[in-house]
Amino acid sequence: MTSQVRDDSGVRGDLFDPQCPTRRLLDRIGTKWTSMAVKVLAEASPQEVRFAELQRRMPGVSQKMLSVTLQNLVRDGLVTRRVEPTAPPRVHYRITGLGLSLEAALAGLRAWAEEHMAEVDRANELGHWAEETA
Template sequence: MTSSTQRSARGHRGDLFDPQCPTRRLLDRIGTKWTSMVIKVLAEASTEEVRFAQLQRRMPGVSQKMLSVTLRGLTRDGLVDRRVEASVPPRVYYRLTPLGLTLEEPLARIREWAEEHMAEVDRANRRSDERTTDS
């Protein structure tokens, strides 16, 4: 394998246009509001497990299906541990893995940015909408 083939197989670091770029691949996985919410809820629980129903109650608007899909992806990526207790009905528990815990800090910084700047983004949207309406 040539060095350029090796680079493209691994992805160019910081090259968001390369489908194998680590940043692009991560954003594909965690770039949803539901993922961010799951990480936050589980991080707040620290090492405690959280039941599926508790997660759903803490995340207004999430459907059972979307929460299941989100948790399945996070579990597959090694960010969340899942434990099923054999009972009727089965109890399913989740918690962040050590790797998942490392994701909370960058996501918290994104939330901070949003809290500081979303009013500006909203104003820009309104101005843009007004210009479009006036045209």
């Protein structure tokens, strides 16, 4: 069984096809840094957030990884970017309506992870990676 979706042009995608745009998008939005950035920006909405503030609110993210994450979010229409022509330039980010719709989906995934993390940790400790016997 394949998972197909119809895009605006009427073309159907197949998640199991390595060339499917749906698959590439899921690869980008399925990262911890994307989830954190979208959450921070959604919480600030409709206000803008500066790059340094995003980095401060996302412990552990490097400047490079945050920059790449934000570039992807802007390219995908999930976030807007505004640069003030100052020295040095001040860069501001704001989540879009499309980004807010992603936040709703990511919030459910984060809630599931928070609720089940202890169970997943226990399974890892017990070695549930091995096949269960009946």
